[in-house]
Each structure stands twice: as structure tokens, then as C-alpha cells.
Amino acid sequence: MAKTYQNPNIIKRLRADYFSNRTDTTLTLIFGACAAWALWNLISWGLLNAVWSAEDRDLCAHGSGGACWAVIDARWRLIMFGLYPYEEQWRSGIACVVMVLIVGLSCVPWFWNAKRISALWLTGFGIFYVLMRGGYFGLTPVFEQNWGGLSLTLFIFATVSLIGMPMAIVFALLRRSELPWISNTMGVIIDTIRSLPLLSIMFTFAIVLPFVLPSWMIGDKLYRVIFGYALFFACYQAEILRGGMQALPAGQEEAAKALGMSYWHRIGYIVLPQAFRNALPPTINQFVITFKETSLVVIIGFFEILASGNAAFGNSEWNFAHVEVYAFVALIYFVFVFALSRYGAYLERRMAVAER
């Protein structure tokens, strides 16, 4: 809670923040001691006593008391690129950079209109796909079965967003249709999918769909799972967008009607831009969750970054180093998710200021 400072000199500020009364002092001492203890242990484990080079494997196998970062040194290519052919791994690396760039650029307000953002994502995604898949410009083809690691995680995330977002817009429009049969049916579909676990949806699309689809529609398992995930994403995102639309004053659409705009013009120029603006913070939150939950595809049997992490210590040579590998993979996720969620919080604050 904010405190007001009458005289902002350092000692008084310290007293106000940490030692204002007896309870406060006790809390400071207890939590300070715990935090210091945890921090010290972390530093001595992760930095001071750590083993850094892959040549020193024997040193950490016999317990140096510190972290064995040697496993990362030895296995980072497996963790980052999975089973992608060794000579072609530079492609996978560049593809990751491209994808990170797209996500970064999408955060720049200049791109925030339908044409620019779709152009950005379609070009970026095209470059990513050509780099990964190959077959053009003299690149050797590498099929989806061999994709893995971070690039597969990013690929799933990007495809889900790319398919899911237009689907979400359609769902949201159908859901708020004036025609009761359409809006109610859509409501039932959205609510049903939202109350199922993502894992069961992915599982259904991987295992059940081959039974109920004609053979020419079945496609690769990876794309079926991605489609199922996109459907799940779209149902959540549709509700977020609907919230954004409901927050619009009714006068906006009525004015557009009075000016004689057609339905599509009203939606495209009046409703959707403002709905997206209203719904921006929860939308970013949804992307954050979507990125984190791409990890669930491990269970369906894909080799994304968490699975390749498991494989990195899955042999007898490094089987003692699971904590280090998990810490490394967690750090990668953390960097992406933390940056995205901080950006969301920043937008929320900025919009709150604009409202005033």
C-alpha cells in the first residue's frame, strides 16, 4: 500500500518502509532472514560451486555441491533444436529469432490495425515455415516429425494464434448475433469447450478425429492437435472479445447504423477496433497462457522444448542433472512469459491513464 512521505530523507523512508512499528520490524526481520538465506543458497549453488564446462562432467557426477551447468553446455543443441538435423540447426535458430521478432513487433502500436498486423504475421510466419521446412531456395527439406525444441514450441504457439484469432472473431460475432438460434447454439458450443480441459481436447483431436473424419481430411497429427488447440483458444478469446464489445456504449453502433453503414462496415470500422482496444489486457493474458500451455503437447507425444529437456538428461551420462535442465527450460519459458506479461501490465496502466 502506498505511503506518503512528508520528508523524503533516506533514514525516515527506511523506517517508514521497514520498521514503522513492532509488527513491521518483526516481519522485516523474519522475511529478510528467509530471503537472505534463500538467496545465499541459490547463489552458492548456482554460481559459486557450479560446474560450467562439459569436460568436467565427472566433477559434478561426484557431487561438487553446486549446480552442474555442464549438462547445458553439452546438451544445449538437443534442448533448443530437438531432433532437427545437426547441419541445418542454424535454420531452426534463425526461425526462432524471426518468430520472436514478429511477437516483439506486434507490441508496437504502429502495427495495430487489421492490415498491418495480418501482413506482419503472414510474412513472418511464411519466412519461419520456409526456413524450418525447407524445400525452396536450395534448402534441404526437413519434415515436421523432425522438428523439435524451442522452434516447435514457437511454431505451435504461432499457428494456434494465427488460426485461433480469426476463429475467435467469427465466434464472438456469432455469439452476439441478434438471431437467437445462432447466438444460443454458439453459446452452448463455447461454454462446453471452455469447461473441458485443454489436454482432453488435444487428446480427442489426436486420437478420435481419425475415426470420424473421411480419410482425405485427417492430415498430420501435429496439425490436428494444433487445430484443436486453436479451437480451444478461439472459445476463450471469443468470450474476451465479447466482453470488449459489451463494454462499448450502444450509441457507437447505433450512430453507425444511422449513418447507413452496412453490417460489415460497422463491425470492421466501428465495433472491432474499439472492442480489441478494450480487450487488450485480457487478450495478452490469454496469449501468455497459450504460450505456457503449449507444453502440454508433450503428453500427446511431441518433441517440444520440455520433452527435449527431458531427453537431455534421459541417458545414463547425465541422469543426475534434472534440476539444472529443468531450471534452464524454465528460464527460457520465464523470459518469454515474463516479458509478455510485463508488457500487458504496462498497457493496462497506460490505458488506465488514458481513461482519466
Added chain:
Amino acid sequence: MLALLKKKSVRDDLWQFGFVSALALLVVIFALTARSNLEAQGLTSGFGFLDRATGWGVNFSLIEFSTSDTYLKVIWVGILNSLFIGAISLVCATFLGTVIGVMRVSGNKIAELVGTTFVEIFRNIPLLLQVYFWYALLTALPKPKEAVSLFDVAFLSGRGIYLPGLNVSGIMVFLSVVLLVLSLSVVLWIKIARRLQRLPQIRKTKLVRGVWLAWVIATLLLFWIGRIPDTTLPNIPYLKGLNYRDGIRVSPELLACIVGISIYGAAYIGEIVRAGFNSLSKGQGEAGHALGLTPWQTFTRIKLPLAIRAVMPTLINQYVWLFKSTTIGIAIGFVDFFMVISTAINQSGQTLELVAILMGGFLIINYSMAWLLNRVNDAIKLKGTQLRV
């Protein structure tokens, strides 16, 4: 004919009809393809397989289960396990999350820092990764022979955590827990029921104490009846051969799931609780202070009840969402609803039926959970003049 199409109402009806029949057509196509595919593979459809014996076992079950029991029973075992793990994790997550949330609004900078670090670390890493991590840590504990001992009554080993228990039959313990939940609801009812509003506070306190006393007596009685003959009442694990005997074994799978979901949930619930406290107007706390209440009284009597009411709707969504994440158990081999269905599909081949059961089960559980919590919310939310800030 064309003139009819110019009428908006007719066009609307056609649109609706088209939309619904397109969906229906999709379902029919699915059903027909499924039937021809199943016939081609020579599989029989229908729910008859539920009465067949499974022939495979589960490693954790709240009720008696053997390999000769039916599919119906194994599904029931899975549902119970999911509910069990969900209930424990949600309670732990709520408790821990409230502590974290309160730390973040406590006004003490160090407590705020610790709370923020906790939230940012555990909220920004996928749950699956966290569960894998806890599982790896728990299975890396020493072998039973070198287990870490806590006061010689509880032991931590890579095969699981061994805790002391009571030599009482399971059904009686279950009954006692049911009674506990029952008395808790009666206590809550006494405290908030409109019908008892006129009752003086002292009478209410006495009633509440009476309820608790009744529960204690009933539990003691139940335990007495349910005693397993010829054994001592406390049941302390001891090492025999390569493993521990007696006591309660908490498997690493179960514990990793509970720890993972609780901590992940706590990070989210902490944020919700913090938002709830921040939404209170400053005047509430100041008024409490002005009336001469101690900070603790202001917190428990004024801020906390208001904050709970403010966050209840968000919390309900969070609970449903957390319950769905119990499906993660399959990743480390905990036998939850999802894993039972998945194994049953592998073993029996009745994919469509089992997936239908899975979806139906989750729909029923989630909808009833949301319904129940929404009733609670309706009962406690501020009404009419209480809404003045």
C-alpha cells in the same frame, strides 16, 4: 418467392435454419463416417464393455480395486482420484494464495518483495514443467534404507513419504470428514442465515461451540467403532526389509501433483486476493482504525470479509480452471480420471465411448462446481444498502 427473400424476418429465419442445419449435418457426417470406419475395423460400439473386467490395475485408489473389477469401476476410481487431488490442491492453493496475497498488500516492503517473487516465478513457468520438477525432486530422495526421518514417525524417501496414521477403517475416516464438512456448513449457516439474524451473539457462539463439540464426540465414537481389532491405535511406519510397512504412504506422483497444482494455483489466487484488497476503498480501513479497532481486528473483521466478497466471482473461475489442470497427473503417472480413460482406450479400443465419458464427466463436474460456488457467492455477496462505499 424473391419478394419473400426481401423480408428481413424471412431472411433471418433462413440464416438461423442454415446455421443450425449445417452444424447438424456436420455431426451426422461424423457419425456416419465413424460407423463405417468402425465397421471396417470390425469394432463393436456401445457401452457394453463397461461391465467387462479390466485385467489391469491402478497404483492409487481410494476404494478397493483389483484387476478383476469392471471398467465402470475403474472409471469411478479415476473420478474419485481426480476429485480427491482437486479438493486437496484447491484448499492448499487457496490458503497459500491468501497468505501470498496478504503479504503483497501488507505494507512491509520485504514481505511484498517475497510475495512478488513467489508470484512472478511460479506464475510464469508452465504447470507441467513445475510438476515434472517436483516429481524429479521427490523421486531423487534417498532409498527407504537411508530415508530422511522426521522424529522417527515420518520418513521421506524416493519411494514416497511415509506418515503415521490411525488403525481405523477407511469408511469411518471418510464419514468423519463428511461430518466435518457438514458441521462447517452448519456453522456458516448459523453465522449468516437471515432467519437467525435476531439471535443474540452469545447464543450463536454457544451454538457454534456445540456443533464443534458434537463433531469431536461423533468422530471419537466413529473411530472407536471402526478400530481394527488387535492393533494399537496409532499406526507408525517402520522399516522392514527394503521398504516401510504400515503408516500412510503418499506416493511421489500424488505429492508432486498436489504440490505443483497448489503452488501454481497459489500464485494466481495470490494475485486475485491482492486485487480484492486493492479494490477496497481506503475509508473502510480508516473507519475501523477511527473506531479504535486494532490492525488485526480491522483486517479480520472489515477488510478480509469485504475482500472475499469482492474476489468471489473471479475465484470461482479460477477454481474451475485449476480443477481442469488436474489432468496433468498423466504426465507423471498419477491415476486420475484422464489417465484412466487414456489407459482404458489403449486396452479396450472403445475410443469414442470413453472419450464421450471423459467429456461428459468433466462437463458435469465443472458445471456442478460452478453452480455450487455461484450459490455460495449469491448467499454471501453484498446486497442493497450494504453496497455503499
